Each structure stands twice: as C-alpha cells, then as structure tokens.
Amino acid sequence: MSEAASPHSLPVPKVLAFDVFGTVVDWHTGIAREVAALLPDVDADAFALRWRDGYAPAMASTMASGEFRVLDDLHMDILRSIAPVSLSEAQLIDLNRAWYRLDPWPEAVAALTRLRTRFVLTPLSNGGIGLLTYMAKRAGLPWDVVLSAEVFGAYKPDPRTYTGVARVLGVKPGEVMMVAAHQTDLDAAQDAGLLTAYIERPHELGATRVKDVSPSPRHPLHFRDLAALADYFGC
Known part of the structure; x- marks a missing residue:
C-alpha cells in the first residue's frame, strides 16, 4: 500500500468495481x-x-x-x-x-471472497456479459452482479460506464471504488466521481514487456495485489 494512504484517511466505498483483464485475470x-x-x-x-x-x-x-x-x-x-x-x-x-x-491471478479468488464479506463486488470490464459470466463460472470469481460495457452501450473510459455502476446499484458515484491495474482506467473513474485503488500487475504483458507500476499521486491507494487490498479493508 502507498505510504500516503491509511485505513482512516480516505472514504470507504459500498461497491467495488473491478477491471478484469490484467487486474483479476492473467490474460x-x-x-x-x-x-x-x-x-x-x-x-x-x-x-x-x-x-x-x-x-x-x-x-x-x-x-x-x-x-x-x-x-x-x-x-x-x-x-x-x-x-x-x-x-x-x-x-x-x-x-x-x-x-x-483465462485463469485468475493466484491470490484473486481468495481475496475477492474476503472482500465480498464487506462490499458488493462487480466487474466493470469492456468484456461482454456472456464472456464475463462464463469466465467467472470457470474461474470461481465471486461476483455479486456482472456489469460491463455491454450494459451501458459504451466502453471504458467513457464516463457512462463508471457512473452507470452507481446508477444500477443505487449508490452515489463516490460510494463506488474502481479497482484496476491501469492508471488510465483509474483516471477516468476518478474524473467520473469514483474512488480508486491501483493494483500492481508488473507481468500483465508477460516477461518480455514488464510494466511500470510506479504509484500515481492521483491514486494514493496502491497495492501489490488484491490480497493487500483485502488486508487494507480488514476483510
């Protein structure tokens, strides 16, 4: 976790929305x-x-x-x-x-299961509903609901995708946290009023194209993986 963040310094969401390709599964x-x-x-x-x-x-x-x-x-x-x-x-x-x-990252299913004890969990992916549903069934991803670009008729980073999660689930945008391994996804989510958390996935692109996972000042919640996110929230 980023040293700039502590469990008492930032708002706590009601809903966690997850990027999927790269963040939850190793595509x-x-x-x-x-x-x-x-x-x-x-x-x-x-x-x-x-x-x-x-x-x-x-x-x-x-x-x-x-x-x-x-x-x-x-x-x-x-x-x-x-x-x-x-x-x-x-x-x-x-x-x-x-x-x-696609297979989940090693800690993903256990971490999501822990987070689900406290939050509503949904993917927010550009993948379609069918793709995300069958992926979750095979991989054991414990979503409460499956939301995607297909629901909103627009792909991320269109703001309709982020605010759409809040609208569908009956909460304020500031009560939704976008969790992603891509800073641009988080930038757009933050611009739409969502909370954000960054997950490091340095090997998302394989061994030949290691990603820069340096912290961004815009997103002080910065974690090595989803298990660390669950630790942060005390799940």
Missing part, C-alpha cells in the same frame, strides 16, 4: 498458452501482445461508428487479421473463446 499467460498449443510454430508471446494491442483501436473505431459491438466480435475481427490462413473457422471460433478461459 497474457492464458492467451499465449492456447496460441502455443494450436500454433506451435508461432511466437505465442508476440501473438498474444499483438492481439491485445488491437483492442483499443478496435473500440475507438466501433464507438466512432456509433454502433456498439460486444468485445467478442472485436476480438474476432482482430484475430482474423493476424491469424494464419491455415486456421479453420472452427479453430478461429474456439481460439477466440480463449478469452473466456
């Missing part, structure tokens, strides 16, 4: 593993990064068109553009569902 390891199994001659690490790197441009293009599309469709568009032509349609469909089969 890079899961995607690279499935790519390696299907395409042994491909650099699975680079393929996973390239697939993920197409995510933000695809969302921006979709929102510019004025027609919201679920993340599954965007993932498939990117996959078709980078996958070898040798893959069949069935193989493409199954590989695209690798995003449903």
